[in-house]
Amino acid sequence: MSKLAERAAPAGSQEVAEGYRAGRTLPVRVELVRQLKRRRTLLVGGVLFALPFVLLVAFRIGGDPEGAGNQVSLMDSATASAANFAAVNLFASAGFLLVVPVALFFGDTVASEASWSSLRYLLAAPVPRARLLWSKLVVALALSLAAIVLLPLVALAVGTVAYGWGPLELPTGGSLSGGVAAERLAITVAYVLVSQLVTAALAFYLSTRTDAPLGAVGGAVGLTIIGNVLDEVTALGDWRDFLPAHWQYAWLDAVRPELDWTRLIQGTSLSVTYALVLFALAFRGFARKDVVS
Known part of the structure; x- marks a missing residue:
């Protein structure tokens, strides 16, 4: 086995150079710059930036949305104000569109290094395995947060120009003032991020197990x-309560006259629990993995 492969092998007691500090290897800022320069990051940002404009054009062409019969949904009030327009953008994208960038940022991060045959060189630098995963995990989380925040921010700006700033008109009747609406939208964004943690953890775990980035990303999206x-x-009845998907739209409780935390807390607890288990498995498995790529 070459010296390079020996360094990339599972950690053992090794002599290190004087002045070496494991905590200084692969700084988060360096990893962040690397990921920001990648085309997939720019592409994801472009798609999320463009979505509010696409919906704006759709409403311009199709006219104001109307409810079916006597049923009124959040979508039906999309053009009432900038806050409504931002909420509709989140509603339209939370189920699937936002899943893709989260899976991409977490699933591509380690597997791409393996596919480029650069992973063993990082470990031979030497970058401790736990340090490498922590840096990539923090950057993936930061990029996911940026993606999820970018969408409502652009939607608010576009909605303000198109429909004006005003209260959040609720589909159940009544409205929330601008300040309260901003707080509720912030809660919504935070919950959407938390609800995506299971997908993120799945993608990250798969990324440490395979050399194929597409397999990690596709596996997480597929699951x-x-x-x-x-x-x-x-027919599954109460068993659905253990599915993260069952709580993904619990944030709709934040756009009601009275904020109800019950479903938000339940969904958060389930997502965080699953995510912590999967992240722990990723670190444990990678620490013992024989890295040859």
Whole structure:
């Protein structure tokens, strides 16, 4: 086995150079710059930036949305104000569109290094395995947060120009003032991020197990879709409460006259629990993995 491969092998006791500090290897800012320069990051940002404009054009062409019969949904009030327009953008994208960038940022991060045959060189630098994963995990989380925040911010700007700033008109009747609406939208964005943690953890775990980035990203997206399908099977009854997909729209409780934290807390607890388990498995498995790529 070459010296390079020996360094990339599972950690053992090794002599290190004087002045070496494990905590200084692969700084988060360096990894962040690397990921920001990648085309997939720019592409994701472009798609999320463009979505509010696409919806704006759709409403301009199709006219104001109307409810079916006597039923009124959040979508029906999309053009009432900038806050409504931002809420509709989140509603339209939370189920699937936002799943893709989260899976991409977490699933591509380690597997791409393996596919480029650069992973063993990072470990031979030497970058400790736990340090490498932590840096990539923090950057993936930061990029996911930026993606999820970018969409409502652009939607608010576009909605303000197109429909003006005003209260959040609720589909159940009544409205929330601008300040309260901003707070509720912030809660919504935070919950959407938390609800995506299971997909993120799945993608990150798969990224440490495979050398194929597409396999990690596709696997996480596929399992998320399966979860959404299972949640539609009413025959499962209370078993659906253990599916993260069952709580993905719990943030709708934040756009009601009285904020109800019950479903938000339940969904957060489930997502965080699953995510912590999967992240722990990723670190444990990668620490013992024989890295040859």
